[in-house]
Amino acid sequence: MAKFTPPPLDGLKRRIDRHRQEKAGERQGMFVRQTFQLSREEAREKAREWFHEFPKAAYWTEVESWRQLEGDKIEFTMRRLPTAD
Template identity: 60%
Template sequence: MVRRQPQPPMEGLRRQISKGRREGATGSTSTFVRETFVLPRMAARAKAREWLDTWPKAAYWTEIETWRQLPDDRIEFTMRRLPTAD
């Protein structure tokens, strides 16, 4: 005979979904902070390292979102992170 596991209470999940929808509509914590840079290669590396040191990936989901190499060994890149580490 197979025993069914009891269903977990869903009220907490409902509250979280509601809160997320409200915050998403107002553009709060679910919105990433983005900044685009165009720098020489070594300066681009230093700027990316600065962002990662200031806003650690584990807490802020910091990452290089896009990048491309331009003429004259310049790099255009966009850094992205969460506004807070909630």
């Protein structure tokens, strides 16, 4: 009985790598996102800065997600539209 030998995947791996490199500079979806890891007070201040600079009514600015890390650190992602058109 012949033993199955899988085909080489080098070409596929190169195509996947090339695709990822081409897409790396593009924005995913219609929102601009930025993730921060700051102390609780610094996180509050950073969120206030975003809401001040990009008003919620025009940019749909919001804290998309957040979680508490060890100590007093907060990891959070801010999200907004790229323009207020």
